[in-house]
Amino acid sequence: xxxxxxxxxxxxxxxxxxxxxxxxxxxxxxxxxxxxxxxxxxxxxxxxxxxxxxxxxxxxxxxxxxxxxxxxxxx
Amino acid sequence: xxxxxxxxxxxxxxxxxxxxxxxxxxxxxxxxxxxxxxxxxxxxxxxxxxxxxxxxxxxxxxxxxxxxxxxxxxxxxxxxxxxxxxxxxxxxxxxxxxxxxxxxxxxxxxxxxxxxxxxxxxxxxxxxxxxxxxxxxxxxxxxxxxxx
Numbered sequence: 001x002x003x004x005x006x007x008x009x010x011x012x013x014x015x016x017x018x019x020x021x022x023x024x025x026x027x028x029x030x031x032x033x034x035x036x037x038x039x040x041x042x043x044x045x046x047x048x049x050x051x052x053x054x055x056x057x058x059x060x061x062x063x064x065x066x067x068x069x070x071x072x073x074x075x
Numbered sequence: 076x077x078x079x080x081x082x083x084x085x086x087x088x089x090x091x092x093x094x095x096x097x098x099x100x101x102x103x104x105x106x107x108x109x110x111x112x113x114x115x116x117x118x119x120x121x122x123x124x125x126x127x128x129x130x131x132x133x134x135x136x137x138x139x140x141x142x143x144x145x146x147x148x149x150x151x152x153x154x155x156x157x158x159x160x161x162x163x164x165x166x167x168x169x170x171x172x173x174x175x176x177x178x179x180x181x182x183x184x185x186x187x188x189x190x191x192x193x194x195x196x197x198x199x200x201x202x203x204x205x206x207x208x209x210x211x212x213x214x215x216x217x218x219x220x221x222x223x
Contacts, residue, residue, distance in 0.1 A: 038150065039153065041098065041198075043198050047182075047198060047200075048101055048198065050182075050206055051180070051182065051183045051196070051198055051206065052101045053102070054167065054180050054182075054183070054206040054207070055100055055101055055102040055103060055133065055180075055183075055196075056102050057169050058133050058134065058168065058169040058170070058180070059103075059131060059132065059133050061132075061134060061170045064172075065170045065172055066082055066114065066170070068170065068172065068177075069114050069115050069119075069120045069170070069174075070114065070115050070116075
């Protein structure tokens, strides 16, 4: 892992078109401003991991469980 | 073309029915081609089946059946959306036994351009929406009428 020191207002360039700027530092929190092309997904890591985990859990369905849906009646 | 599925054996699918996920799905980033197969007779639930992996199938549903006020912003550009009719939204169901414990992931809707057949699982930054909302709302008070 590359570790860099940056002050408030300074930036890091990643590749050709991604810039990450330290917008502010306050009370143990760093505020980052990220400029990147639209197609680059930017997410808080723990949220992305939560979605991965939920998808994995949702994919882990047995055929028996699926039968529950076929027996569910709608309004 | 023939597609091997997790729940329905081998099924015949038109190439036009395939849905392209250029980024895959979180946790399943390497699968880019899926098909929606109806699960129940009423057309409430679908299996989002990976074309190249029979074992990968997620149950999805129309979220508005359950949460009629569900709302979020869509990046029209990314999915080349031109008009409202282009959009379909599906959310992943995490099925549980008993069924009442099943949940709906409102934090990560699957947004699809039905004209171009491309889709993406979007991750919302909205504190109102989490990964596990009840699919049946029988425990809730009178405010919710989406489903008895």
